[in-house]
Amino acid sequence: MRVLKSLESDLEIPQVDLLTLLFDPKWGDAEDDTVLHVEAANPRNTVTKSEARDLVQRIAYVLRNNYGIGASESGRDIVLATSCGNPMIPVVFYSIVAAGGVYSGASTAFRPAELVRQMKDAGGDLRLLMCSAEYEQSTVQAAKLCGFPLDQILVLDYSTPKQWTLRTSDRKDALKLGQGQRMDWERITDLKKLETTTTCLLYSSGTTGLPKGVRLSQWSLVANCVCTMYVGKRFKAQSKNSFKFSTIGHLPMANVAGISLYSCNPFYLGGTVYWMDSFDFDRFLDYQRQFKPSYQFSVPPIWLRIAKSPKVTDQFDSLQVAVTGSAPIGKETMQEARQKLGKGKAFLSQTWGTTETAGVIAALDWRVDDKSWSVGTLCPNITMRILDENDNDVADPSRDPGEFLIGGPILAEGYHNNDKANRETFVDGWYRTGDIGVYKDGLVYIMDRKKELIKFKGNQVAPAELEALLTSHPKIEDAGVIGIWNREQETELPQAWVVRRQGSNDTPISEQEILDFVKENVSGYKQLRGGIVWVDEIPKSASGKILRKELKARAEELKAKL
Template sequence: MTTVVEKTPRGVIYRAAKSFPVPDLDILSLLFDSEHSAATPESVIHSAADDPSLQLNVSRARTLTQATSAALRRHFNIGAGGPGRDIVSVVSLGHYLLPVLCYGIIGAGGVLSAASAASTPRELARQLLSSESKILCCVEAVKDVAVKAVEEAGWGRGGGGRVLVMGEGREWTLKVVQADGSLGRNLIDENDLLPWQTITDRKTLADSFVIMIYSSGTTGLPKGVKFSHRNLVAQASIAGDSLRQSWGGPKPAWEYRTLAHLPMAHIAGIQGYLINPFYVGGTTYWMPRFDWHKFLQYNKQHKITIFFTPPPIYLMIAKSPDVTDQFASLEMAVSGAAPLGKELQRAASRKLGTGKNVYISQTWGLSETCGSSTLMPPGVDDDDTGSVSALMPNMEARIVDDNGRDVEPGHEGEVLLRGPVVCNGYYKNEAADRASFTNADDGGDRWFHTGDVAHVRGGLVYIVDRKKELIKYKGLQVAPAELEALLLTHPAVLDAAVIGVPAAEWDETSEVPRAYIVADRNKIDADAIKDFVKRNAANHKQLRGGVVFLDAIPKSPSGKILKKDLKALASRGQSKL
């Protein structure tokens, strides 16, 4: 299942050696009703990490989902005018009943739009206006922010009856925020159910609009990414069936248990907690938010067997003395959302599992690919070359130069993707669509520009860096991700980020690398860091832009370094240390 390459009249095409059939079903029918799903009516699919007695099996989830759909339709007309028209925004911490709301929105014919619980009122208001949301659902902990946001968005005092607070305990509730801030009656009636519409027409599935998330905004303003039933089903079935091939059956020999510790506003939360574990009959244990010590506690307490997490958490696993036997039950570990250097990959892998070969594999994807676009082939469980695995089955790629011409195999260039997991574009943003998708005239080839520079070697994909973030120094390219990975191998460096800054105030055509470092200043200084890079990197990769110490590297909730924040810091004339 490695990546193969083929020269065609339309370019040099990379594809997975294997493909899987994608079921012609809507996402709820796939999970709850189809033979493809390994979950039974009694399978526990969601549970509270802090109190596992709070749990949800498939049968109960079905009832609450349909009751939620009915309440949204009856009280707010969600889906009454047809599917894919009414957007329902959700801003929430993680909890085991949150999936019921998400499934219920889709079941009513609405569009689930997830927002970050870390949003300020202004940021949330901007997203509500951009998405044209009809209602906003939240948890009690973010109610004040939600109300301020909707008032700023012009919804009226207290949200004008369009803000709902969901329950998080044993009883599933949805209550409207009143003008005085109090909560109204529970709108959920378990005797009033609205079954979802089963869809089997492939074109209808592909053209549907069921979920919208906002791109991370690491380089600019976030954009609303539109997902169809086809996208969600393809991601679940292709990833799930790839795992089943490696397991040799519909379920692994071990119990599938994962820990929800990433934000629901990120595609990793949507696909990784709401959908994929359900598809393979697994259980998701929900944390409200990421907390390092509770993360360790819950991994041990619930004997977590599989998780996906970004490099910052693997960095903590590798360097923290707190890690002992908490990951003894782990069977699979996957990294994504940002580059994971091979040295960190090896160091963190050594602390996972007990007496088992639990090696961290890397996946690569974007918001626009509904999650993964690469997966490690079955049987390859020890790749430590820094690859992001092979192209996922059913996916195709091209690698092109700055002029859009295909480069020779083995050479670097921007990756273009197409396949069933690639989104349908951006919400009411034709300029972004034109910038991100090619629409050729020769038969309608449509490729998504990922913005990532990569090459393929030995059937595996190697990401160099974001195209926009490559540093150009005297005609040579420097990949910040490479320097970041190198810096993290130093035992005194706790975290690191690298950006390009102008080589001189009068010359903005050439850049030099600057490192931002989190470290104990009593153990290391800027000169020691520069010397370390000098010993381990080529001349054009030296830290000529200096070293700046920070208390923390700015990152998105999903773990991506916010380079735009660092560039703003640099532009304000931060002194070089």
């Protein structure tokens, strides 16, 4: 077995639970009066570290004593939350963990049917639904479809600064049920318990199929803070305090970035997240100018728009560090964007990570301008193997591409209620990423994705979900879905290959009918923006699996003919 290690020395990871790591001044850089979270649209709506601690203990008391969260055992009871970006949602996350529960974020783009699917996947462990007011109607509708008790729904109201509430179904303030009493979280120092106590259930499409629930433990998130924020800690120290972490929060709390970047970074690096309720490019630019953040992570389509838009002038002048991730992007595009970042002097970095690794696996040093545009070096304490198609270690990792397998303390516990996926993906202590590449001079280079997952502007689209929907239509015989790369938008677009049902007296289904059908049933980012191709048969293997590589090859041929 050939095991590749980080160029960085292993770090000592504190053997403590996540909330102790975040709130104990021994580990994090935030002071009690540090403003951690701010509503960008209403900057008076803020929460400091000391206020967050008070709220966490009050909310945790109510969750435990009035809703039974964590009463039987820690890391089992699931609380599913659908919320726009706001300073209260990370506090709710901390509170659920403090009560001994499991936070599960749902996409704000979900239709009720999609929310129902996630509720059903949680199974009997689902205890409570929470949502911001904008999503109350869809949450109630999903609960009714599932037969879930409506009195087990809490609505977040963060609209009045310093007077946040959790509203019950009968419009009462649930926080008042606690009568001001507080509950402290359990301090965990036993390594085995840290590794097996779940904090989050986040959904990822993994390597194949429908979205899978990824269970992130106390230990994986603690390790993620220490090992992957090491670059930020070092940069901050070497900048002699000229760098203070602050960022515009525009990614959802259903995403691992919302947990690691927006919920943990403010404590661990000591700084502020300015929350957008939803992403809007013009408002994003305004907030950059207004709040002058020092750090910004975003996804390729947004960096592309920054690079190309004439609207972008001096809005990003304060930026010291710009990081891209979630999907590939050309170095030329990022260099074009860089000219508008920090007056052309911002450090430009690329990162690589997954939900199954609690976030980042590899990252570029913020001090180094990497001419080769790799995804960086492995973070401390992280190991990697590169396997060929026969699951043997490649002969030369610097020249022979293979699948990356990751090991280390950042790994998730596994998938929720999915033994088959666990057996296929988590093997002998290693996580099979599905990403193909090489490892040269200590740097990781991703060349292709073995995953069938389509990434549209940072959002994950599972082909199997769209295929199941399409083939449910009475006028469709079969369908295969692939992602096709759009150079102008720097993203993949879902494209459907469709076999019309034969022998029907009805008029054959049209492209517009299919587009309308998909629009009615799934979220906006899952739409068939790559178009529809009519075929007589979907190519499949002897075992019945769709041969997506063949479809992609045909798509390239069609593109070449245009």
